[in-house]
Amino acid sequence: MKITAARVIVCCPGRNFVTLKIETDQGLTGLGDATLNGRELAVASYLTDHVIPCLIGRDAHQIEDIWQYLYRGAYWRRGPVTMSAIAAVDTALWDLKAKAAGMPLYQLLGGASRTGVMVYGHANGRDIAQTVDEVLRYQAQGYKAIRAQSGVPGLEKVYGVGRGTMFYEPADADLPSEHDWSTEKYLRHTPQLFDAVRRAVGPDIHLLHDVHHRLTPIEAARLGKDLEPYRLFWMEDATPAENQEAFRLIRQHTTTPLAVGEVFNTVWDCKDLIQNQLIDYIRTTVVHAGGITHLRRIADLAALYPVRTGSHGATDLSPVCMGAALHFDLWVPNFGIQEYMRHTDETDAVFPHAYTFSDGFLHPGEATGHGVDIDEALAAKYPYQRAYLPVNRQQHDGTLWHW
Ligand SMILES: O=C(O)C(=O)C[C@H](O)[C@H](O)CO
Numbered sequence: 063m064k065i066t067a068a069r070v071i072v073c074c075p076g077r078n079f080v081t082l083k084i085e086t087d088q089g090l091t092g093l094g095d096a097t098l099n100g101r102e103l104a105v106a107s108y109l110t111d112h113v114i115p116c117l118i119g120r121d122a123h124q125i126e127d128i129w130q131y132l133y134r135g136a137y138w139r140r141g142p143v144t145m146s147a148i149a150a151v152d153t154a155l156w157d158l159k160a161k162a163a164g165m166p167l168y169q170l171l172g173g174a175s176r177t178g179v180m181v182y183g184h185a186n187g188r189d190i191a192q193t194v195d196e197v198l199r200y201q202a203q204g205y206k207a208i209r210a211q212s213g214v215p216g217l218e219k220v221y222g223v224g225r226g227t228m229f230y231e232p233a234d235a236d237l238p239s240e241h242d243w244s245t246e247k248y249l250r251h252t253p254q255l256f257d258a259v260r261r262a263v264g265p266d267i268h269l270l271h272d273v274h275h276r277l278t279p280i281e282a283a284r285l286g287k288d289l290e291p292y293r294l295f296w297m298e299d300a301t302p303a304e305n306q307e308a309f310r311l312i313r314q315h316t317t318t319p320l321a322v323g324e325v326f327n328t329v330w331d332c333k334d335l336i337q338n339q340l341i342d343y344i345r346t347t348v349v350h351a352g353g354i355t356h357l358r359r360i361a362d363l364a365a366l367y368p369v370r371t372g373s374h375g376a377t378d379l380s381p382v383c384m385g386a387a388l389h390f391d392l393w394v395p396n397f398g399i400q401e402y403m404r405h406t407d408e409t410d411a412v413f414p415h416a417y418t419f420s421d422g423f424l425h426p427g428e429a430t431g432h433g434v435d436i437d438e439a440l441a442a443k444y445p446y447q448r449a450y451l452p453v454n455r456q457q458h459d460g461t462l463w464h465w
């Protein structure tokens with residue numbers, strides 16, 4: 063099955079998405095997500111200008127060889143732009159291979175290890191009362207796991223706190239908007255939030271929280287300890303993870319489970335965290351960590367320790383990524399949970415898909431390949447619009463802080 067053509071489709075049905083479509087001499091096409099929030103066109107160019115010319119004429123079945131060719135062959139390894147581009151090719155090739163085999167991708171990976179993929183939804187509120195209401199709304203829709211984020215008294219805008227709708231979108235401005243931050247206010251407020259939420263939902267719902275890289279290790283250790291009574295499923299991105307060793311300090315102080323990995327791109331970014339058992343969940347995902355081929359390598363390393371998966375699934379990962387992730391999730395033996403932020407109706411219309419939600423679980427469906435398509439005519443009606451994630455500054459003196 064020879065690759066005859068490939069092209070990048072950039073569209074903005076509510077937010078920007080970059081999609082790679084690969085065509086073959088058998089008439090089959092494969093799709094891969096290449097979206098890198100706020101840096102979309104860099105990946106589009108990387109693919110169009112540097113990767114696609116190398117793909118034409120290759121055997122689409124040689125997924126591993128093409129992966130190594132793009133990773134080792136570039137000389138410049140790793141990094142989000144490179145790995146998102148490789149991921150898009152890899153995802154499209156797995157889609158093609160499964161279509162050629164006439165089976166859903168999860169069957170090709172080794173078959174289903176579970177009946178469905180447990181997901182967590184996002185409950186956001188401007189204060190504790192509104193967040194509790196949102197959590198209860200998710201519980202009523204059947205969710206078994208819910209992430210809770212709330213506004214912090216005294217801070218004007220806080221990440222994760224949207225407009226109180228199902229469609230929170232952080233990349234909201236033509237140039238980065240600025241948020242303010244106070245660690246002291248956040249650390250005072252967050253245990254109160256989970257006290258209220260846990261009391262409202264009872265013991266059986268899994269609760270999650272995203273710290274979004276904003277604490278120092280010792281502050282994160284304190285928050286983990288303060289949250290222990292509320293039995294979180296995980297505390298996410300407690301501290302920036304460039305220094306993997308930092309998690310040792312957090313780990314020494316708290317039994318709150320730790321999750322990290324949405325900004326990681328390779329197994330090298332998580333190797334020490336996994337091997338030293340400093341985390342409980344690894345959150346790398348298909349699009350930003352080199353596709354199915356590389357995610358499988360990360361998951362296999364994690365399984366030895368045993369760290370479980372918890373793939374990132376925000377709305378800036380397109381339905382193509384979500385579809386591929388769900389096949390992976392249904393198969394991977396050390397599955398933990400999958401994030402699920404719903405896409406808008408406009409996005410869902412551009413990317414018709416076979417996956418479905420029911421009672422707190424997603425299922426990838428039985429269509430061949432990963433089961434996600436693109437309506438190119440509709441996509442063309444939504445041209446690219448520059449949009450950035452916000453930046454975060456310390457409230458007391460304006461120092462640029464982690465976002
Ligand atoms: O979904 C999450 O856990 C996030 O932290 C969302 C990220 O901020 C978002 O994907 C950045 O592009």
Ligand SMILES: [Mg+2]
Binds near residue numbers: 272324
């Ligand atoms: Mg996160």
